[in-house]
Amino acid sequence: MKILVCISHVPDTTSKINFTEGDTKFDTNGVQFVINPNDEFGLTRAMWFKEKQSASVDVVNVGGAETEPTLRKALAIGADKAIRVNAEATDGFFVAKQLAAVVKDGGYDLVIAGRESIDYNGGMVPGMVAELTGANFVNTCIGLEVDGTSATAVREIDGGKETSNTSLPLVIAGQKGLVEESDLRIPNMRGIMMARKKPLTVIDAVDAAKETTAVKFEKPAPKGAVKLVDADNIDELINLLHNEAKVI
Amino acid sequence: MKPDLFQAPDYYNLDELLTEEHKLVRDAAREWVKRDVSPIIEEYAQRAEFPEQIIDGLAGIGAFGPYIPEEYGGAGLDQISYGLIMQEIERGDSGVRSTASVQSSLVMYPIWKYGNEEQRKKYLPKLASGEWMGCFGLTEPDHGSNPGGMTTNFKDMGDHYLLNGAKMWISNAPFAQVAVVWAKNEEGRIHGLIVERGMEGFSTPETHNKWSLRASATGELIFDNVKVPKENLLPNKSGLGAPLGCLDSARYGIAWGAIGAAMDCYDTALRYSKERIQFGKPIGGFQLQQKKLAEMITEITKAQLLTWRLGVLRNEGKATSAQISMAKRNNVAMALDITREARQMLGGMGITGEYSIMRHMMNLESVVTYEGTHDIHLLITGLDITGLNAFK
Ligand SMILES: Cc1cc2nc3c(=O)[nH]c(=O)nc-3n(C[C@H](O)[C@H](O)[C@H](O)COP(=O)(O)OP(=O)(O)OC[C@H]3O[C@@H](n4cnc5c(N)ncnc54)[C@H](O)[C@@H]3O)c2cc1C
Numbered sequence: 001m002k003i004l005v006c007i008s009h010v011p012d013t014t015s016k017i018n019f020t021e022g023d024t025k026f027d028t029n030g031v032q033f034v035i036n037p038n039d040e041f042g043l044t045r046a047m048w049f050k051e052k053q054s055a056s057v058d059v060v061n062v063g064g065a066e067t068e069p070t071l072r073k074a075l076a077i078g079a080d081k082a083i084r085v086n087a088e089a090t091d092g093f094f095v096a097k098q099l100a101a102v103v104k105d106g107g108y109d110l111v112i113a114g115r116e117s118i119d120y121n122g123g124m125v126p127g128m129v130a131e132l133t134g135a136n137f138v139n140t141c142i143g144l145e146v147d148g149t150s151a152t153a154v155r156e157i158d159g160g161k162e163t164s165n166t167s168l169p170l171v172i173a174g175q176k177g178l179v180e181e182s183d184l185r186i187p188n189m190r191g192i193m194m195a196r197k198k199p200l201t202v203i204d205a206v207d208a209a210k211e212t213t214a215v216k217f218e219k220p221a222p223k224g225a226v227k228l229v230d231a232d233n234i235d236e237l238i239n240l241l242h243n244e245a246k247v248i
Numbered sequence: 249m250k251p252d253l254f255q256a257p258d259y260y261n262l263d264e265l266l267t268e269e270h271k272l273v274r275d276a277a278r279e280w281v282k283r284d285v286s287p288i289i290e291e292y293a294q295r296a297e298f299p300e301q302i303i304d305g306l307a308g309i310g311a312f313g314p315y316i317p318e319e320y321g322g323a324g325l326d327q328i329s330y331g332l333i334m335q336e337i338e339r340g341d342s343g344v345r346s347t348a349s350v351q352s353s354l355v356m357y358p359i360w361k362y363g364n365e366e367q368r369k370k371y372l373p374k375l376a377s378g379e380w381m382g383c384f385g386l387t388e389p390d391h392g393s394n395p396g397g398m399t400t401n402f403k404d405m406g407d408h409y410l411l412n413g414a415k416m417w418i419s420n421a422p423f424a425q426v427a428v429v430w431a432k433n434e435e436g437r438i439h440g441l442i443v444e445r446g447m448e449g450f451s452t453p454e455t456h457n458k459w460s461l462r463a464s465a466t467g468e469l470i471f472d473n474v475k476v477p478k479e480n481l482l483p484n485k486s487g488l489g490a491p492l493g494c495l496d497s498a499r500y501g502i503a504w505g506a507i508g509a510a511m512d513c514y515d516t517a518l519r520y521s522k523e524r525i526q527f528g529k530p531i532g533g534f535q536l537q538q539k540k541l542a543e544m545i546t547e548i549t550k551a552q553l554l555t556w557r558l559g560v561l562r563n564e565g566k567a568t569s570a571q572i573s574m575a576k577r578n579n580v581a582m583a584l585d586i587t588r589e590a591r592q593m594l595g596g597m598g599i600t601g602e603y604s605i606m607r608h609m610m611n612l613e614s615v616v617t618y619e620g621t622h623d624i625h626l627l628i629t630g631l632d633i634t635g636l637n638a639f640k
Contacts, residue, residue, distance in 0.1 A: 014255055030261065069268045076272060186279045188324045189310030192272055 001146060001168070003054040004108040005043045006099055006125070007074055008036035008089075009067035019217045026119070026217070028066075035070055038114025042174040044183055045144060046112055047078045053146065056080050058106065062089040062098045068200060075195035076187035082198070087205035089212065096128035103133045109149075111171040112178075115140050126173035135169040142177025166233035186193035250602050252276075252286035254339065254515050259549045265556055266328065273329045277336035279307045285340035290601045293341065293463040298423070302344065307378035311337060311348040313356040317413050318361065320368050321376030328559040331504035339506030339512045341604075342611035343464030345505045346618075350419045351375060353498035355382030355428050358440055362482040362490055367442065370424060383424035384471045385443075387414035388493050392417075393624050396488045396638075400431040400471065402441065409440060409481065411474040411632070417618070422454040422466030422607045428482075429469065432489045440482035440490055449474040460614040462607075498589060499619050503575035504555050506615060507548060509608040510583040513590035514544045518601055520594050532591070540589045547586065570632035577625035584612045 011017070013030045018027040035043065049055035049192065059074040061067050062085040071082040085098045085105075103111055111133075116123035130137035136151075138144075143154030144163065149168045154161050187195070229237045241248045256278070263271065278574030284305045292299045306312060314330045316322025323329075330352070337342055338345035356375050374380040391397045400413025411431060421427070427443040427450075443450055449472040454465060485493070518541055531537050558575050561567035587609035591598040598605055616622050627638050 030258075041539060072268060073272060073275075076276075090566075115330045186283065186309075187272065187309040189273075189276075189314070192269070192276065192310070193318070193323060196269070 001049065001110060002106065002108045003046045003049060003055050003057045003110045003112060004073070004106060005039065005046050005057060005059045005079065006111065006113040007039045007059045007061045008119070008178065009033050009061060009063055009069060009070040010036045010112065010117050010119040011218075013037075013118065017219065019219075020231040021217050024115065024214055032075075033067075033070060035073060036114050036115060036117045037119070038173075038175045039112075040184060041170070041176050041178045042112035042114060043074055043077060043079070044185060045174065047185065048179070049110075049146065050078065050080075055110075058083060060085065060099060060102050060109075062087055062095045062205075064088060065106070065202075071200055072195055073187060075198045076191040077185050078191060080198065081113065082200040084200065084202045085205055086202050091210040092122045092124040093128060093211045094208050095127045096132060097128045098169060098205055099125065100132035101201075101206045103129065104137075109168040109170070109171075110146065110151075111135065113171065113173050115175040117172045122172075128169055130171035133169065133171070135171045136166045138164065138170065138172045141172040141174045144172060144174070144178060161225060179236050249287070249290040249604075252282050252296075253519065254286075254512060256339075257511055257514060257545055257548060258552075259341060259545050260553070262372065262549075262552050262556060266332075266475070268330060269325075270328055270501065273310065273314075274332040274336060277311070277333045278339070280305055280309045281336055281340040285337075285344060286604075289344070289463055289619075290343045290604070290607065292482060293343065293607050296462040297457065298343070298347070298463060298465045300423070303378040303381065306337075306344070306348055307376065309333065311379055312351045313360075313372065313376045314352065316352075316356055316360055316372060316376060317398065321373035321458050321616050322356070326559075327500070327562040328556070330501060331555055331559050334501040334505040335508040337508065339508035341463055342405060342505065342509055342608065342615050343461040345501075345508070346461060346464045346614075347381075349498050349501050349505070350384055351378075353501055354384030354494050355426065355496050358384075358428050358482060358490065358494050359442070362440055362485040363442075364483055367482070371442070377425070379424040381420055381423055382426040382428065383420040383469070384427040384491075384494065385413060385418050385421075385427055386478050387417045388394075389414060389416045389577065395430070395491065396438070398430065398432060398438070398444065400429070401433070402439075403434060405450050405475075408478060409441065409476045411443065411471045411476050413471050415469040417455070417466060418469050419461075419464055419466055419494070419618075421452045422465040424452070427469055428450075429471070431471075437486050438488055438490065439486045441478055442480040442482070443469075443471070443474065443476060444480075447476065448473050450542055458614075460610045460612075462610075492569065495619055496567075496569050497570050500558065500567070500578040502615060502619055503551075503558065503579045506576075506579040506583040507551050507555060509615075510544070510551070510579075510586045511610060513563075513583075513587050513605050513608055514541070514548060516605055517541065517544070517590035517593040520597070520603075524595075537593060540593055544586045544589065547582045551575075551582050551612050554578060568632075570628055573620065573625040573628040576619065577622055580612060580616045581622060584609070584616055 015031045038246045046057045058080045058081045060083045113126035140155040140156045310323040313322040314325045318324040402409040402411045454467045
């Protein structure tokens with residue numbers, strides 16, 4: 001089984017968020033980047049397929065040279081080969097087109113992406129890749145088994161889970177549940193040393209229009225001061241909600 | 249203990265001076281410390297017990313002989329990677345870093361540099377994987393700052409050496425399988441010998457009731473007519489310069505390690521100062537607390553630059569012992585000062601095991617003493633710049 005894991009390079013969740021160029025661009029100054037958490041669950045599941053079912057695991061990212069440390073980390077964790085499509089990843093459809101070209105070119109049976117990347121939270125790419133490559137698609141995937149060309153996928157649905165049978169070629173948009181946080185791997189020294197020798201191929205983007213552009217980013221308004229009302233003083237609370245906050 | 253929310257300060261964007269691999273190595277060590285050391289270390293330190301279960305993890309992140317060539321089981325990394333690993337481990341605990349320093353710089357380093365090929369092949373891979381742990385015996389009850397005065401000695405008995413004497417304050421001694429021991433021959437010249445646990449007449453009683461490095465095991469090495477096979481003598485270097493060469497490597501690692509302890513205390517104090525409200529505002533809003541924090545980050549940044557430059561010099565094989573002394577002395581004192589200021593910033597909470605600060609503070613009392621005391625390193629700088637020896 002040939003697996004391709006799509007890896008987004010995203011700011012660490014503790015990063016300070018600021019914008020530049022008239023609030024149209026994210027300010028990367030001093031920001032630490034990590035493997036998108038949803039992708040990391042997928043990568044870890046892919047490692048399981050590699051170790052238990054002898055799958056091959058490649059990783060791919062659409063991005064500039066600054067994303068290579070993230071791919072190198074994926075190699076150190078155990079991926080066999082990394083591909084970077086040399087283009088700025090600003091538009092979901094553009095990215096999906098690039099990934100679809102890589103999938104077709106490499107003849108992958110299973111594409112594991114994340115439910116969404118935690119930077120722009122678009123959540124559109126995996127479904128588009130499935131459509132563009134004619135593969136089956138399971139969204140918000142929290143469990144995956146593969147036997148030959150048939151697959152069983154568990155999906156999170158409102159208030160429960162849904163288990164479905166499907167077949168390869170398959171694209172999943174995964175999240176926590178594929179594996180648990182405690183299963184995530186820290187690259188060890190052997191892995192880091194081996195990653196030095198593994199290929200990281202840079203390819204040019206295929207022609208595709210960017211369908212969207214960001215006009216402006218805004219941060220949420222800062223929280224206002226809190227007024228504490230004594231638990232016995234319900235009248236005062238109602239008065240404030242009615243006359244000051246004007247919500248009731 | 250509180251969850252480990254550590255965020256590393258990098259005020260001068262020093263990450264830009266590091267390679268992609270340096271950062272990969274460092275971040276792996278950082279993640280590992282967060283996952284496997286922080287949650288358990290306070291309890292082990294309180295119980296004065298070395299957490300043996302982390303040995304595999306230490307080997308996994310390359311803490312044992314990171315710069316030893318791959319053919320001997322090391323990782324073949326450069327000196328900056330070694331420093332960064334020590335920094336991250338000491339961010340967790342100086343005792344754990346001590347265990348790794350001793351294994352790398354005081355046991356693997358002399359076997360690699362002063363040993364022969366058979367010794368390298370026999371010991372280094374097992375030490376790199378943590379299957380064997382090692383210790384380093386230089387200090388004696390009556391010879392600390394003046395190791396050249398040592399009385400531990402060996403006699404040539406024809407087919408073996410007969411070793412007698414005692415070493416004190418030896419990190420890892422209680423559980424080490426292998427000891428690199430420094431002793432004088434009949435002519436009074438210092439040589440290194442590899443002594444293995446189980447050799448008759450060799451014992452390693454543990455030193456109890458330490459208030460410092462409580463999660464690291466310390467003990468004595470006692471040699472009572474120990475027969476050491478001749479092939480266990482390190483053949484390629486002798487004299488006091490041999491153990492001092494090991495100390496250069498270890499002191500270099502300590503200069504980085506101390507930054508880790510300082511960063512942890514700064515980070516804790518900074519976070520606490522924004523959350524703790526007194527007189528109606530966060531204590532971080534008061535000038536006196538800001539002075540402490542501002543001075544901490546200034547000193548950390550200076551220390552980071554010092555060690556980075558020292559690492560470059562070491563990579564080029566140009567760092568002098570005196571330059572290493574300066575960094576060890578400066579950075580450990582810097583870290584100790586920061587622990588004390590940070591501890592005060594946490595008020596009463598600062599004395600509890602809920603936070604790591606007081607553990608770091610107590611640990612650093614050993615770090616400022618071992619591998620050359622604070623005063624001794626000053627005398628080394630003094631000698632280096634004046635050419636006048638103030639030791640004796
Ligand atoms: C927890 C711990 C772990 C250790 N691990 C190891 C280990 O693994 N292996 C090992 O070999 N050793 C180890 N040591 C020993 C350590 O290196 C010594 O404690 C250190 O070198 C100081 O020696 P001392 O304790 O005998 O102090 P002393 O040498 O007696 O010094 C006492 C004081 O006198 C000062 N002093 C000494 N000489 C002079 C001078 N000429 N001029 C001015 N001031 C002077 C010193 O600075 C110090 O303040 C360890 C120590 C500790 C505490």
